[in-house]
Amino acid sequence: MVQSTDQAQNAQVSSKNKNSSGRVRRVLRNRNFLLLWLAQLISLTILNATNYGVIVLVNNVTQSVFMAGLAIISFTLPAIPFSAIAGAIVDRLNKRQVLWVSNILRMVTVLLMFVCIVFNRSNLWPLFLLTYCTSLIGQFFIPAEGSSIPLLVGERDLMPALSLFNISITISQALGFLILGRLVTSLFSPFTVYIGKLAFNVQSIDMLFLLVGVLYAVCAGLILLIPSRCFAESHLKQEREPRGDRTVKETLARLWADLGQGWRIVQVDNLLFFSVVQLSVVGILQLLIGELAGTFVQQVLHHPPEDMALILAPAGIGLVGASILMTPLTERIGRIRLTLIGFISLAVGFLLLPAMQWLSLRLDPVHGASSSWLLWSVILLVTLLGVAMACVNIPTNTIMQERAPENGRARVLAFQFMLYNAGSIPVLLFAGAIAQFLGFNLLIVVLAVCMFFFCFWASRFGKRQPERRLQADSTPNEQQRPS
Structure with a gap:
């Protein structure tokens, strides 16, 4: 049996x-x-x-x-x-x-x-x-x-x-x-x-x-x-209002209402809100990895900054390789669970980066910083970080695409992109200064701790089943349905 x-x-x-x-x-x-x-x-x-x-x-x-x-x-x-x-x-x-x-x-x-x-x-x-x-x-x-x-x-x-x-x-x-x-x-x-x-x-x-x-x-x-x-969409066929009859004030009022509606579409659906926030955080992390790759290669691996491909290339390989296998993985594990596993893996992986340097120096205080063991360990770890990125990115993106209504999907995508860029600009401006002020290894630890806190929030928020999904041209009281 x-x-x-x-x-x-x-x-x-x-x-x-x-x-x-x-x-x-x-x-x-x-x-x-x-x-x-x-x-x-x-x-x-x-x-x-x-x-x-x-x-x-x-x-x-x-x-x-x-x-x-x-x-x-x-x-x-x-x-x-x-x-x-x-x-x-x-x-x-x-x-x-x-x-x-x-x-x-x-x-x-x-x-x-x-x-x-x-x-x-x-x-x-x-x-x-x-x-x-x-x-x-x-x-x-x-x-x-x-x-x-x-x-x-x-x-x-x-x-x-x-x-x-x-x-x-x-x-x-x-x-x-x-x-x-x-x-x-x-x-x-x-x-x-x-x-x-x-x-x-x-x-x-x-x-x-x-x-x-x-x-x-x-x-x-x-x-x-x-x-x-x-590219035919049903909601576009229904809109036959002559635009020439609108005044400038009416057009601006309609645009402002559309902007607010994009936020309400995201806010009313727990899973959609969860996916938008999580995609933005992961995007900022990817940008941060790219920004700090040169510093990490120079200070930890003792290579010139031009060799930052040692960090970016393995991460890209891991991301691409995991993307190919993502469909069977999500079917076996589940989307929400897979994204949480990926985020926890990212936090642990970030903590292991300075830990590897510390261990290498303990084993060989003279040549540990430039040892081939440290280099290959970092390459392997960064490859696994790329895999973890894919485990968060693709399932979360799929949730966002599926939860967003057809006639509001572009607004949801644009809202997510705006949120990502709003967070990424401070990273571009201050990441180097923060690393110099706190020290590179301490910055990595702070980032890992922040990711653990985010994982705790995501694990609690992601479990809430959305009570309704808001269509783009309705109000919460006009249209709601169980998920």
Whole structure:
């Protein structure tokens, strides 16, 4: 009897694994999703490459940490005031139109960057302004893209689709920051363009912006290859009110109501609120890892800051590898439980980083800091941290997508992105100063303790079953239903 029960359980697990792999293959055979996925991969890669190019140009011209900080703020600041507004607007527009138009507009701004750099390399303020505008346009692209995924694949295949999108996010960061920028500077040598009596010197890094502009046009073409009927939404069909009859005051009042409605949609659903907060915290942690990677490599591993790929690459490998296996993991463990396991693993992993350095110095006070044992232990641990990130990111993202109503999904995504960026800007500005003031190891311990407190909150809050889900165009008293 026991043997037959074990065989039945093994057969059930095997059937689930086959079903999960079948879902991934089915999603990849979905032509429309594949086009959106390619557009996302290319657009995120060139976005990261653009940010890389801006930082390199600022450092080459000014050699100023403060100016480099302004460059980073210029492409992160727009998300705070505008992402929620963009989400409210996108909810009432055709997603396909928003996607291809935003890519064309970003193509224009990046090509203007190229022109400004070639004309006057020393004046960085036009570059900052155009970077800000490019990021501002991206605030419309992000919620439109995120809310398009369920329209193209349906809720049945949402988990594998989001896993693939999460993989492309990680890959695009590596391609944009570590590969594309350096590849372009290696392929193109500096040259001079003569227009009449004027001579314009074009450096290798300048060609990156020209290439990015061309690739934004490619992304727009990929979106246009998706039939418009695939983006059809029932709530858009119901809105036939002539917009020309509205006054400016009425339009602003409607927009303000939409912003408040986005918060109410999140607030009224415990699981949705939980997923929005948790995704924002994990995103800030990922940003913090990227910010502190150079310092960690320099102070703990005693390598030059340029070797921070020793930290970022294993984390990316762990994140991508776990993303591929996330569907069967969530089916076996459960989404909420898996996210809590992932967060606890992150906190423990952060604590183990300074503990490994301490143990290495205890075993070998002379050469412990530069020992190969410490290096490989850190690489293995960071890989596991990447796995833990995936265990939090993908299930939480899936919960957010499923809980958000169709006609308010873009507002929810924009609200989450705004919350993430509102927390990430202080990290960008003060993480280095805090590490210097408290000491790097003490900062790691403080972060780990904060994560344990967050795990305690999440374990209690995540267990509350939501009593209702608020539709975007209703009030809490008008429409509620049990989950």
